[in-house]
Amino acid sequence: MRHARIIFEGRELDIDIDANDRTTTPDGQELDVALDSDDITWLPPVKEPGTIFALGLNYADHATELAFEPPKEPLVFIKHANTLTGHKQVSYRPDNIEFQHYECELVALIGKAGKNIKREDAMDYVAGYTVCNDFAIRDYLENYYRPNLRVKSRDSLLPMGPWIVDREDVADVKNLRLTTEVNGKITQDGSTKDMIFDIPFLVEYLSQIMTLNPGDMIATGTPHGVVDMQPGDTVVCTIENICSLETRIVSEKEYYGDKY
Amino acid sequence: MTANTLVNSKLVCVALNDKSQLAALQDTFNEAPYKKPPTEPVLYYKPRNTWNVDGAQVEWAKDFDGNDVPAMAVGASLGVVIGRETCRVSQAEALDFVRGYTIVCDFSLPEESYFRPDIKGKCLDTSAPIGPEIVPADTIADPDALTVTIHVNGEQKSAFPLADMERSVAELISKISWIMTLKPGEIIAVGFAGDRVPVARGDRVEATIEGVGTLTNTLGGA
Secondary structure: OOEEEEOOOOOOEEEEEEEOOOOOOHHHHHOOOOOOOOEEEEEEOOOOOHHHHHHHOOEEEHHOOOOOOOOOEEEEEEEEEEHEEEEOOEEOOOOOOEEEEOEEEEEEEEOOOOOOHHHHHHHHHHEEEEEOOOOOOOHHHOOOOOOHHHHOOOOOEEEEEEEEHHHOOOOOOOOOEEEHHHHHHHEEEHHHEEEEHHHHHHHHHHHHOOOOOOOOEEEEEEEEEEEOOOOEEEEEEEEOOEEEHHHHEEEEHHHHHOOO | OOOOOOOOOEEEEEOOHHHHHHEEEEEEEEOOOOOOOOOOOEEOOOOOOHHEEEOOOOOHHHHHHOOOOOOOOEEEEEEEEEOOOOOOOOOOOOHHHHEEEEEEEEEEOOOOOOOOHHHHHHHHOOOOEEEEEEEHHHHOOOOOOOOOEEEEEEEEEEEEEEEEEEHHHHHHHHHHHHHOOOOOOOEEEEEOOOOEEEOOOOOOOEEEOOEEEEEEEEOOOO
């Protein structure tokens, strides 16, 4: 089963989506709408987002691309809900920058609380998976708590969704094709098999430091193949058997409107 | 997670905001891996598992082998509590968005490097007590004129006048609001004395700001 949050006919709804793309609300109402309909507004799929952990340099080829040695210990940074937006929504490109890139990533959603979780038990704590696009503004990088919040904590720059897929419905999370298309052309093509630190490792690692709680998420990093984005571009991040996440880039002025 | 914390959804902390600390580290910051001093506020989060309350125990951290860590330290900061949505505000109007003030303690492993996000050092359960209460903004005429003190077992270990901050409260609110939209109840810990105070198991730590109150916590593990 898949789970999403949408606005449909003026109502905010938590929906379940079955294998035949049938969509039902918690009170059993079936919605008469196709998943690709423009009548659906997609919200970030986690209703009460907790701490979002994101991984840097977690694919060896991407680390090399950025001229870094692959790390011996996970490079983890934290994000919060202000960065989240949904499928088919917009993310903005700040004014006066040279390089903004997407990062297509597999996300593991934590489903129950735990501390000191053993690697072999880790998957019991994962409720499901989704896709995120963890945009970075490389111009703003500084060597203090890098990647710093100015790069990675901006409003709208973590699109996620459209839905969460239950863990038991994904046969082999360690071998999923991951692709990104910009304006219809494939620019990133990798596999989750090339992750340096896999989900069980990360759950064990993080839970040795702190308690993980339901609603926490782990965005597991991105492989080689990042390119610059400009307003007007459409980027689609896809992970096989999970979902495809579409985002349109707008200018800072268009995004903030009256607050610009 | 500790219930009834005073913070809602986000606690942003400002590191390296003590002028004398920045001056002392100038040479270090011109070398690898930093290569040049910071040009923008150095920020980190204390996530929700760290949030704690006045009077509560702070856990003594364990290492990856399950043993007690050899050392912990504490810093204390004025906590600026956001009162309404704060998006891209100017420094001149920034204080209008403040609902009130409180105290934030940041218990952590000793700060050794500022190069990578310090998840292992900073994200420890119960390590961010906030309190004892939120005093209304209009009771504090000038937040940058306050002094934050830390007493350990009754003895004063640190006094940090906020006049010694590299960036003022208003400047930080403005700068941060141009990165992320802040929501009511979110808190910014605006600056800590550069010299963090070493603590031991069982220590009683009191962080005080005149007019804001005293936040008291005890280290576990004794």
